[in-house]
Amino acid sequence: MRVDWPIERVDAVLTGLTGDPRKIAVYIRATDNLLRERFTMAHELGHLLLPWHLPSANCEVGEGALDLPTFSLEEEADVFASCLLVPDAWLLHQVDRSGDDMSQLLRxxxxxxxxxxxxxQALRRYLLAGWVFVSYGERQRIMPTRGTRLPNVPADKLVEVLASECFAHGEASLNGFPVYWYQMVEPLALPEKNIDDPRSDHQILMDAIAMVEPDLQRRNSIGMSANGKVGGALREAAGRPAIETFQAVRHRCEQWEHSTLLAQPDFLLWLAERSRAVETGMTKRRRSKS
Incomplete structure (x- = not known):
């Protein structure tokens, strides 16, 4: 039910949560922004359908809920709303139609x-590391994708530095507001393994580490760190094109304490081979069962 109330920071109220579920009521604050109300309704539906969210009475659906530093119930409800209103299947279709044209995808x-x-938020759910979006509505908002390295500069200088450091940028109109995008990931070619190279992925990694670390024990420690650093990123990239995964994972490694390995051809080859395995589904677990 749409109702008027003066508390602008409260977008919705749920009542009847502790009694008969048939008496649960959802009240949405009436505004002149129907798109926001639509998102608020989807957000509240998330609270009702995700069983560990109840009881909860009041909601503050912020414009930047996914920027919260901890994984909260409000963030989960926002993700639910994003998935409901911008379904993955529809989003993937738009990505395929737009190709490499980020401005077209935004439109x-x-x-x-x-x-x-x-x-x-929907784009951030799908895209890998290396993208930053800057939107201008009531206030400027900077939204990087997960794992994206932002320049370490004051907030008022960030957009200027993004423009100077990015590899590509553009803009598009979204709901009448300008959205600027910056591609921070370097568009490198995917390294190819020589057909007569008999090394396993692990050996390629260890050969790369041996070029910068003489101590055997330290090499093993760095190897474990490397697998941990890229493991989560590779899981996010399951089924993606290898070149896209490679570029995103390489970008993530720029923030790693052993980032000097990025200068080693064998390390880049290892990232490329891992990216190819993720694209084809040939993970270590699946290979072991074959």
């Missing part, structure tokens, strides 16, 4: 009829 998201923040 296609207008068809989802969600707020600018919700549309960008």
């Amino acid at each position: 296609e998201l207008n068809a989802a009829e969600v707020t600018t923040a919700a549309a960008l």
Whole structure:
């Protein structure tokens, strides 16, 4: 039910949560922003359908809920709303149609009829590391994808530095507001393994580490760190094109304490081979069962 109340920071109220579930009621604050109300309704539905969220009475659906430093119930409800209003299957279709044109992809998201923040949240759900979006509505918002390395500069200088350090950038209109995008990942070619190279992925990694670390015990420690650093990123990239995964994982390694390994051809070859394995589904677990 749409109702008027003066507390602008409270977008919705749920009642009847501790009694008969048939008496649960959802009240949405009436505004002149129907897209925001639509997102609020999907957000509240998330609270009702995710069983560990109840009881909860009041909601503050912020424009930047996914920027919270901890994984909260409000963030989970926002993810639910994003998935409901911008389904993965539809989003992937738009990604395929737009190809490498990020400005075109942003324009296609207008068809989802969600707020600018919700549309960008959906993109962040899908895209790998290396993208930053800057939107201008009531206030400037900077939204990097997971694992993206942002320049270590004051906030008021960040956009200027992004523009100077990015490898590509552009803009598009989303719900009447300009959205600027920056591609921070370097568009490198995917290294190819020589057909007569008999080394396993592990041996390629250890050969790369041996070029910078003479101590055997330290090599093993760095090897474990390398697998841990890229493991989570590779899981996120399951089924993606190897070149896309390679570029994103390489970008993540720029923030790693052993980032000097990026200068070693064998380390880049190891990242490329791991990226190819993720694209084809040939993970270590699957290979061991074959």
